[in-house]
Amino acid sequence: MLPKNNRKKLPLLAAFLISRFIPWFLSAIGLLLSFWVIVPAPTLFLYPLAVGAPEISPWLVAINAIALLLNLPRRHQGKVYIILPICNLFALILSLLPLMQFPAANAAIATEMQAVLGENYLAAVPQALRAQLRPQPFILADAFRGIPIRDVRIDRTIVFANPDGVSLKLNLYRPMQIGKYPAIITLYGGAWLRGNPDYNEEFSRYMAALGYCVVAIDYRHAPKYRFPAQLEDVQAALSYIKTHADDWEIDLNRIALMGRSAGAHLAMLTAYDSSVLPVRAVVNYYGPNDLIGGYNDPPFPDAIDVRAVLRAFLGGTPDELNELYRRASPINYVKPNLPPSLLVYAGRDHIVQAKFGRSLYERLRATGNRAILLEIPWAEHAFDTVFNGPSNQLALYYTERFLAHALKSSDYQPY
Numbered sequence: 001m002l003p004k005n006n007r008k009k010l011p012l013l014a015a016f017l018i019s020r021f022i023p024w025f026l027s028a029i030g031l032l033l034s035f036w037v038i039v040p041a042p043t044l045f046l047y048p049l050a051v052g053a054p055e056i057s058p059w060l061v062a063i064n065a066i067a068l069l070l071n072l073p074r075r076h077q078g079k080v081y082i083i084l085p086i087c088n089l090f091a092l093i094l095s096l097l098p099l100m101q102f103p104a105a106n107a108a109i110a111t112e113m114q115a116v117l118g119e120n121y122l123a124a125v126p127q128a129l130r131a132q133l134r135p136q137p138f139i140l141a142d143a144f145r146g147i148p149i150r151d152v153r154i155d156r157t158i159v160f161a162n163p164d165g166v167s168l169k170l171n172l173y174r175p176m177q178i179g180k181y182p183a184i185i186t187l188y189g190g191a192w193l194r195g196n197p198d199y200n201e202e203f204s205r206y207m208a209a210l211g212y213c214v215v216a217i218d219y220r221h222a223p224k225y226r227f228p229a230q231l232e233d234v235q236a237a238l239s240y241i242k243t244h245a246d247d248w249e250i251d252l253n254r255i256a257l258m259g260r261s262a263g264a265h266l267a268m269l270t271a272y273d274s275s276v277l278p279v280r281a282v283v284n285y286y287g288p289n290d291l292i293g294g295y296n297d298p299p300f301p302d303a304i305d306v307r308a309v310l311r312a313f314l315g316g317t318p319d320e321l322n323e324l325y326r327r328a329s330p331i332n333y334v335k336p337n338l339p340p341s342l343l344v345y346a347g348r349d350h351i352v353q354a355k356f357g358r359s360l361y362e363r364l365r366a367t368g369n370r371a372i373l374l375e376i377p378w379a380e381h382a383f384d385t386v387f388n389g390p391s392n393q394l395a396l397y398y399t400e401r402f403l404a405h406a407l408k409s410s411d412y413q414p415y
Helices: 004-035 047-055 057-070 083-117 140-145 201-209 229-243 262-272 291-296 306-314 322-327 354-366 390-408
Strands: 074-076 079-081 153-161 168-174 181-187 213-217 250-260 281-285 341-346 371-376
Touching (some): 047 057, 181 201, 181 229, 181 390, 201 213, 213 229, 281 390, 291 306
């Protein structure tokens, strides 16, 4: 046992240590993470930091602000210490960058949505659905507490095909109330090498709660199964969905295809070339669309080795397999009268560079198609893995409106 006098001093000692330790700890964490808002990841191991830092920027702002207040210049033994507050201020500015860029990015996409879809493009959407849409492109409270998601019905691991003995599955997400619903068919990303229908489940549940049937489908992976095996699997899934549409409460006249990264590539190929089902809309989150261009102009730094990924997917280089690369590039299937497309690209993407999204957008518009480009200047590839981050809040706000216009409007006319 400690003497009584020493026991009385313990709270004072603890308070002293905390007062010294917490400011340094917050400063170190805030500065380290805030750097990744602007620094690209040189390796795959570090990539989550570059993806996540901009998406937790509201948390970083709070951490850096608290650290700055705790480290305000103070005099000790006749000296004023300002190095730590300067570091805190620098980290605070870095962490504020995504939020500072948010208004301009939001204004640009709002203007384009109205220009392409019409000033009052939600007028024909039922009021009950409009009331459920997110009220603002960014809700600060949701950045901290998460985006609320209501209960939905979920059926997992439904086997839809067995090509070459590989059991391909899908997940089905539906509203709690039995009815007849438009469908969003989603394809996960993972460089065609990995992934499963459970990816991005928060989005699937969120959209199902808004009155959609969301079908998340599987496909075979490279390098064991190379293109076009993945495209064949998507067509098999669409055929299966068509067969079971009545049982699953799906309105086959109101279908959208949506994908992320490699999944967006497959969604575009399916919608732009030949789909088993009629497609009313395409949502493309940071999907590769020009594979020859992607191979010849990789990002820097190149954390995942884009060229190695493409060789694994297609079996060689563009010089060796030029025709296959062209067949696998969605930009080569752009022609008039395609379904309207929402293209969502990250301005700081170091896997699928945003300039390829701009090229696809320009090609779609030049051929008379309805296309909307949502570019998020501060974001990295796969930004929406942080579902409540600023980037995904912005993308989700316009994605749900785009899909409501395409699938829920009472006066919708096919393009």
